[in-house]
Amino acid sequence: MRLVCGDEGHEVGVRPGRDGLEVTVDGHPFRLRVFEAAPGTFVLEDGARRETFHCVRDGDEVHLFWRGVVHRLTEEREGGRAAHRPAASGLVAPMPGKVIVVRAAPGQAVRKGDELLVIEAMKMENALRAPRDGVVKSVAAKPGDMVGPGVVLVELG
């Protein structure tokens, strides 16, 4: 299987060994034992060393808490499709909410950081800003619209 973190991908192999699992990461072997201490909570044993970590799978996503830091990984199985994220061609709603203000209009030149829309969620107004410089190709929201996460609100050319 392949674990993807941002732009980095790592080939990971697991097979049962004589004493625990034999795991390889990008060809490097690791000999370790991992126990599930409670749902989602694991203990890694490496000789006498013990390390508690937390890990949950959600579809293709793997959520990891390792040494105080949360990581989100994507799991790609052999022969499976690569996990596709839409190319960042515009401004995507990051959470469900209600559109309050639309400042972007088709044809308008915008700079990275410009406020394009305001969405209300969790009782707060959240400004959505241009992810990069560009020209607005289309605007798919108007004030009052309820939008879901992942919806492209403004397309940048």
Added chain:
Amino acid sequence: MSPFRKVLIANRGEIAVRVARTCRVMGLPTVAVFSEADRDALHVRAADEAVPIGPAEAARSYLSADAILEAARRTEADAVHPGYGFLSQSADFADAVAAAGLVFIGPPGPVHRRMGDKQGARRLMAASGVPVVPGYHGDDQQDATLLAEARRIGWPVLLKPSRGGGGKGMRAVAQEADFAPALAASRREARAAFGDDVLVLERLLERPRHVEVQVLADSEGCVVHLGERECSIQRRHQKVVEETPSPALTPALRASLCAAGVAAARAAGYLNAGTVEFLLDSRGAFYFLEMNTRLQVEHPVTEMVTGLDLVRLQIEIAAGRPLPFAQEGVVARGHALECRLYAEDPRKDDLPSPGLILHLAPPEGPGVRFDSGVAAGSEVTVHYDPLLAKLVTFGGDRAEAVERMAEALSRTAVLGVVTNLMRLRAILGHPAFRAAELHTGFIEEHLDELSPEGCPSAEALAAVAAALHHPTGRPRAATNGPVAADPWSSLGPWRLGEAS
């Protein structure tokens, strides 16, 4: 002897859970109320009874006095604890509770009205000798008037809703060019959050500290303070890290600040628990900000150093009992810190991050308290405040409390929704925080841009692969089930004495 027959908790999230816990200790049965979005929420499980009060939308559930009073009538509750937020500072709600023959666990309507009107409160404080920040608090709300007043006060100026709190509708305006859009946004937010868009203007003090005084007043007119809390670490006017005692105060300054807090409470004709907020400038001058006529989110730090249970005291005061101690009887020791864990993404401008909590491992250890409103399987929705939980640590001194907090944060695992955990860890690790050089712009100055956390090490990836390979490796559905009430029942023997 129980002060009440049954307490209805008119709130949700961690505070509803926290109030229910004290009621349990006191032997008081509790009633939770819940919206359609909260049917399976943790606070519903924390109470003895639970009553639905309407749809997800707060205006038609947690803000509906009629629905809540109907729930109280049906369950024969005789007291209502409002928590914080929602109806906790609503004079009309306090009046309606009393009119229904129930006891409101908090100040009566007229006190809320007096202190909730920021303009009136400011005038009252100024007249009572409590210092106030220069500003405009007039009834004339025309754009031109507000702009002229902002010019008179001098930039930067802070726009604040006259009614309300919690940072909603507040905007700092650095220069005249930004005034008009900020004014429009503040009015919209104020109207949406509080149903009223009257704004006040205040001079924004440079690098001030936020220091507040906890007060308690009983029905016999006895007013005491429980010391101060410093809440200078804020983001968008929302508190993030709080502590007590404030490292900024000398004993003399503490005495005069706490005396001003008591004077403010007396001037307000106060009853029950309340908090008087001040801004402290770099020269040691302090100014009245506002009074919060309810329990504060950050009350646990005061509980840690005083050993008192503020919710219990609120209930006893509401039952007409005198305070069980005088000012001399309040003794604070040690130092306490609180970190607020929010479902917000610090790398995306603190955008709320709703979703399903796939996993939650609370920290444990000496002097550690974790007040949570969620558990594994909880859904974090867009309808309510993004506060998930509060992590509180106590230490013999500030260094020990900070050390314990840093360690506890590194063991607070929340998976499924993005949280501000990395920012909290960055704050606790920052030299300026360790040196107690705090001000309300601390995060913007030091920690606005968080360095990327990078990808896990090869060893971590190997561990993940082994965990996923585990025969009971967790598919998503498995974490949605009920959480084992007793963690020991689900622990294997290898964990004892070995794992952290």
